[in-house]
Amino acid sequence: MRGLGKAGRAAGASGPARPRPKLDAVPPGDPRDRGGKIQPMLTVNGLKKHFPIRSGLFNRRTGSVRAVDDVSFVVLKGETLGIVGESGCGKSTLARLLMHLIPKDAGELVFDGEGVDEARGLTLRELRRSMQMVFQDSYSSLNPRLPVEDSVAYGPKVHGMPRAEAKKVARELLEKVGLKPELFGSRYPHELSGGQKQRVNVARALALNPRMLILDEAVSALDKSIEAQVLNQLRYLKRHFNLTYVFISHDLNVVQYISDRVLVMYLGQVVEIGPVDSIYARAKHPYTKALFSSRLSMDPDDRVDEAPLTGDPPNPINPPSGCRFRTRCPFAEDVCAARTPAIGTWVDRSSHLAACHMEDASSGHSHAGQAPDAAIPSRATADAVNP
Amino acid sequence: MTDVTIGAGFQAVADDAPALKVRGYWRTVGYRLRYDYVTLFFALVIVLIALAAICAPLLAPFDPLKTSMAYRLKPIGFRQFALGTDELGRDMLSRLIWGGRMSLLMGLTPVILATILGGTLGVIAGFLGGSVNMLIMRTVDIFYAFPSVLLAVAISGTMGGGMSNGLIALTLVFIPPLCRIAETATTQVRSLDFVEAARASGAPTRSIIVHHILGNVLAPVFIYASSLISVAILLAAGLSFLGLGVEPPTPDWGLMLSTLRQAIYVQPYVCALPGLAIFITSLSFNLVSDGLRQAMDVRI
Numbered sequence: 210m211r212g213l214g215k216a217g218r219a220a221g222a223s224g225p226a227r228p229r230p231k232l233d234a235v236p237p238g239d240p241r242d243r244g245g246k247i248q249p250m251l252t253v254n255g256l257k258k259h260f261p262i263r264s265g266l267f268n269r270r271t272g273s274v275r276a277v278d279d280v281s282f283v284v285l286k287g288e289t290l291g292i293v294g295e296s297g298c299g300k301s302t303l304a305r306l307l308m309h310l311i312p313k314d315a316g317e318l319v320f321d322g323e324g325v326d327e328a329r330g331l332t333l334r335e336l337r338r339s340m341q342m343v344f345q346d347s348y349s350s351l352n353p354r355l356p357v358e359d360s361v362a363y364g365p366k367v368h369g370m371p372r373a374e375a376k377k378v379a380r381e382l383l384e385k386v387g388l389k390p391e392l393f394g395s396r397y398p399h400e401l402s403g404g405q406k407q408r409v410n411v412a413r414a415l416a417l418n419p420r421m422l423i424l425d426e427a428v429s430a431l432d433k434s435i436e437a438q439v440l441n442q443l444r445y446l447k448r449h450f451n452l453t454y455v456f457i458s459h460d461l462n463v464v465q466y467i468s469d470r471v472l473v474m475y476l477g478q479v480v481e482i483g484p485v486d487s488i489y490a491r492a493k494h495p496y497t498k499a500l501f502s503s504r505l506s507m508d509p510d511d512r513v514d515e516a517p518l519t520g521d522p523p524n525p526i527n528p529p530s531g532c533r534f535r536t537r538c539p540f541a542e543d544v545c546a547a548r549t550p551a552i553g554t555w556v557d558r559s560s561h562l563a564a565c566h567m568e569d570a571s572s573g574h575s576h577a578g579q580a581p582d583a584a585i586p587s588r589a590t591a592d593a594v595n596p
Numbered sequence: 597m598t599d600v601t602i603g604a605g606f607q608a609v610a611d612d613a614p615a616l617k618v619r620g621y622w623r624t625v626g627y628r629l630r631y632d633y634v635t636l637f638f639a640l641v642i643v644l645i646a647l648a649a650i651c652a653p654l655l656a657p658f659d660p661l662k663t664s665m666a667y668r669l670k671p672i673g674f675r676q677f678a679l680g681t682d683e684l685g686r687d688m689l690s691r692l693i694w695g696g697r698m699s700l701l702m703g704l705t706p707v708i709l710a711t712i713l714g715g716t717l718g719v720i721a722g723f724l725g726g727s728v729n730m731l732i733m734r735t736v737d738i739f740y741a742f743p744s745v746l747l748a749v750a751i752s753g754t755m756g757g758g759m760s761n762g763l764i765a766l767t768l769v770f771i772p773p774l775c776r777i778a779e780t781a782t783t784q785v786r787s788l789d790f791v792e793a794a795r796a797s798g799a800p801t802r803s804i805i806v807h808h809i810l811g812n813v814l815a816p817v818f819i820y821a822s823s824l825i826s827v828a829i830l831l832a833a834g835l836s837f838l839g840l841g842v843e844p845p846t847p848d849w850g851l852m853l854s855t856l857r858q859a860i861y862v863q864p865y866v867c868a869l870p871g872l873a874i875f876i877t878s879l880s881f882n883l884v885s886d887g888l889r890q891a892m893d894v895r896i
Contacts (some may be wrong), residue, residue, distance in 0.1 A: 286676035308796050337798035350789035354621055354811035360790070363807065410793075416798060474685070 237450050241339070241420055243287075244322030246574045249283035250421055250453045251340075253309065256316035258302055262526065274525050278477040281471055284421070285558055289454040291449070291485065292467030293461060293500070295522055299343075299477040304425040307455065308342050309333055321420075332467050332538045338368060341414035345426035347406035351398040357409045358383060358394035364416045369490065381411040385449070389441060404435035408442070415446065421453040429458060440467055440574040470558065473497045476525055476533045479552060483561030493563035496534045504566070537549075542566075544573045607882025628891040638880040645877055649696035656690035660847045669863045680866040682852065684845075685860050688866055692873055696845040699877065700758070702832030702841065702848075703825050705763055717771070722765045723786055723805060733779060739772040743762025748831055752840040762841035766828055770777030777820045781813040805811060815892050822885035826878030833874050847875050 222441045257280075259273035269508045274286065279301045284290045294300050294347065307318065310327065320339065325329030326533040331339075344350040351360050366372060375423035380390035386408040388394075398406055414422055426442070428436045440463065447454060458464050464471060465486075473481040473496065481494040492498045518537060523529055530534050535545040544566050552564040566572035629635060648655055657676070664685035672680045679688040721732040739747065751765035785791065786809065788837065794804045833850025835841035842848040852870040858869045 310792055334798045337796060342793070343797050344789040344793060346789055350793050352790045352808050352811070357806075363794065367794075367797055367799040367803060401793060413793065414795075457670070500844075 211542070223484075226324060239420070242321070244315070246286065248286070248322045248323055249319075250286045251284040251455075252317070252319040253283070254281045254305070254317040256303070256318070257301075257314045258306055259314050259362075260309065267483075270527050275528060276446075276525065277306060277479050278528075280474075280479055281552075282472055282479060282482055283555065284455055285470075287451070287453055288469040288558070289456055289467055290454070290456045290463035291471040292455065292474060293459065293464050293471060294474035295500075296459065297522065298474045299525075299526070300459075300474060301425055302472070302477075304342060304423050304455070304457055307423055308340060308438065309336060310342075338417045339419050339424065340421045341417060341419040343407070343410050345416050345425040345429055347403050347410055347430060348398070351406055351408050351413075353398050356395045356397060357401065357406075358390065359417050360398075361409065361413045364413065366455060368417060378416060379412070382415050383409070383414070386412045387438075388412075402435075404431050406438060407431060407439055408424060411443070411446065415450060418450075418504045421450070421455070423442070423457070423572040426458045427456075428463060429460060436463070445469065461501060473500065476522055476528055478533060480534065480550070481561075481563040481566065482555075482557055483563075487559075487561045491561075493568055494534075494565045495538045495540055495560065499537075532564070540567060540574075540576055542574055548572070606849065609844060612699060621872070625891045629887065631886050632891065635884055635891075636805045638883040638887075639736075640883060641876065643881040645696055645880070647698060647711050649700050652694045652697055652719070656687075656693045658687035658690040660690040660694040661845055662686060669859050669866065670861060670863055679865060679869060682856055688869055691847040691852060692849070692869060695849045695852055695870065696873065696877075698842055698848040699829055699832065699844060699850070699874065702759070702766065703829035703877070703881070706766035706770055706828050706832075707821050707824045709737065709763075709767045709827045710774050711817060711823075712769040713767070714774030715778045715817050718775040718810060718817075720773070720779075721781040722782025723801075725783070725786075725811060729779070732775070736772040736775050739768070744769045744827075745831065745834060748835060749838060749840060752835055757840050757843055759780075759842050759846075762835050765840075766831055769831070770824055770828065773824070774817060778813055778817050781808055785812045786811055800870060819885065819889045819892060821881065822888055825885070826881040828875060829878050829881070 215535040247428045250592070255348055257275075258277040259275050262272045262274060263269065263331055270444055280299075280303065282290075292303065302311070302471075306313050309318075314559045316373065318523070319325075320331055320336055325336050326333050351357065355363075356375060356467065361382055362372075362375035363374040365378055372379070377415060380394055383394055388405060388408055393401065393405065393409075398409070407430075411427075415448070427443075428439050444467065446452065454467070456464065456467055468485045470483065471481075471485050475496050481488065481492065482498045483493075488497065489501065492501055496518075503518060520537060523533065523536050530546055531548055532538070532541070532545040532550050535541040538545065550564045550566045550569065550572070553562045553568070555562060558582040564569075566574040567576040572576050603678065625848050634705050637728065644667055657678070664681070667674075667677065667681050667685040669683055670677055670681045671686075672678070674680055677689070682688055682691065717732055717736075721729040740751070741801075748762075748765045748769045751768055752761045755761040755764065791804060791808055793809050799807075829849075833853065836850030838855070839856040842851050844851060849870040853867075853874070856867040
């Protein structure tokens with residue numbers, strides 16, 4: 210048990226070890242705040258990114274991968290929004306879209322009440338000062354030819370800070386992430402371990418004094434024990450710098466440990482969003498349930514004998530009509546192919562929404578309105594339900 | 597089961613880390629070169645050849661252009677002529693020293709120019725990608741379709757002989773391979789996350805290229821360019837040999853080899869001297885280039 214580290218322990222059967230801050234605790238005031246306490250840090254509305262597939266002699270567009278397809282959610286000030294989903298469901302594309310590293314095809318992004326890169330909104334430069342990202346691959350996200358303190362100081366220098374001052378900021382931040390600047394500052398990335406490199410990456414992301422951090426699988430590549438250290442450090446930094454996190458991961462235990470709210474993605478769409486405890490206790494969407502039941506348990510009596518989900522996700526080039534999960538869903542009915550389920554209206558931070566016809570009493574699904582049994586039916590039952 | 601307190605406990609990791617002696621990249625390269633005696637020796641040879649070429653007016657015992665009908669094709673060590681004389685009675689030693697000037701110039705200038713031009717084109721193509729990459733790299737491919745010697749001969753043949761045309765021809769020949777190397781390296785670096793991170797911090801493209809791309813592209817380009825110097829010297833000699841590079845009576849190793857070949861049965865050793873000079877120089881550049889490649893291949 211000890212070897213599993215903090216994250217593993219926290220996510221055991223006993224639930225999170227550390228008391229969670231109350232969900233409706235409004236974060237303390239911040240001089241950088243523009244939209245007020247109620248204004249979400251980031252509002253995402255109808256965001257789309259379709260990557261073109263080109264083929265043939267003249268590179269004609271023959272199709273598109275719907276990596277992110279009509280995604281809407283809000284990130285509240287001071288919270289940690291966990292984003293989970295299978296590989297290839299569009300999590301990383303979403304992160305890059307939020308950072309404006311790739312252009313969006315449609316949709317709106319509002320940062321603290323202001324549009325981005327619009328006539329009267331924030332400029333891209335201002336946004337990048339307020340929103341930063343930590344990448345998954347700690348190795349390739351640091352320039353191998355720069356000492357790490359120069360990597361950290363680069364951002365402030367780009368934003369016009371004098372060289373000496375930027376270096377000072379960098380050294381302070383290295384200290385903050387637990388690396389002694391006099392020992393590590395002038396080292397090159399290949400002289401650091403994976404965890405140390407990822408700390409440097411966090412310091413680099415903090416160098417512009419951002420208000421929001423996007424952590425794209427930031428701890429996934431680390432050893433369990435190092436992962437726990439970095440996670441704890443992230444929680445500390447969040448309080449210290451008054452940050453808001455978007456935490457992308459495929460590790461459900463880690464997401465449960467660090468998140469206040471969780472967003473579940475499937476094939477480029479949001480299937481469920483809600484407070485972490487509510488989602489982990491009573492998942493509504495069949496996909497979320499399957500995802501959570503695929504997680505290994507610490508309890509030997511609670512074994513997973515049968516894979517809750519079989520097969521691969523459908524091809525995002527040509528996703529199924531209606532509900533995208535219907536091809537693998539044990540409860541799929543005609544209505545699921547005919548109509549796309551709506552996720553419903555978001556009210557406040559305790560809203561727990563799922564894009565499933567079974568959640569909508571008027572959808573015409575036979576299970577509509579009556580929450581199906583918490584457990585996923587076995588294959589036999591599923592076939593009976595879904596002939 | 598000790599609980600890790602937030603904010604503390606991390607320092608512990610840093611504290612037990614050994615006080616590692618940190619060396620910069622170039623210092624590491626220098627450190628490795630210091631114990632590579634072969635590379636050092638041939639670097640010394642290059643320095644001596646270069647010094648001799650620079651100080652030619654001081655070192656050369658005779659005027660390299662002064663002919664003498666009385667002393668034509670004398671053997672090595674004949675009276676005052678330490679290395680004999682050529683077919684017009686000019687002192688070989690003086691001509692070899694002066695010829696080094698021309699050969700080094702013809703060897704270095706095209707490589708330096710092509711590194712700057714080809715490297716710039718390659719970095720632009722690699723960084724921008726898409727249609728710009730397509731345009732630049734396909735144009736480069738056209739040059740690749742011809743053997744480099746043939747291309748150099750064709751270019752300087754169309755433009756006429758002379759040293760400057762020879763330089764231009766050699767530069768054009770070397771641009772495509774250097775462009776390709778720079779493009780490949782840039783494309784590899786560009787897709788790495790630290791470039792993305794630099795963009796995410798709001799850095800303008802110019803700053804990203806200068807601070808993040810160039811440092812990582814320079815080493816492979818530099819190594820390749822250093823290996824091209826000997827090729828350039830040989831190609832330049834070839835052009836002169838064919839009468840397309842340096843024009844007589846300017847002393848140049850390639851040209852000397854060309855004009856002396858008729859006398860090969862009369863004074864074979866004297867005739868071989870310019871060839872030997874070319875051989876030693878290009879061998880030195882090649883070996884130093886190899887040494888640099890090994891020294892600069894620091895695991896990063």
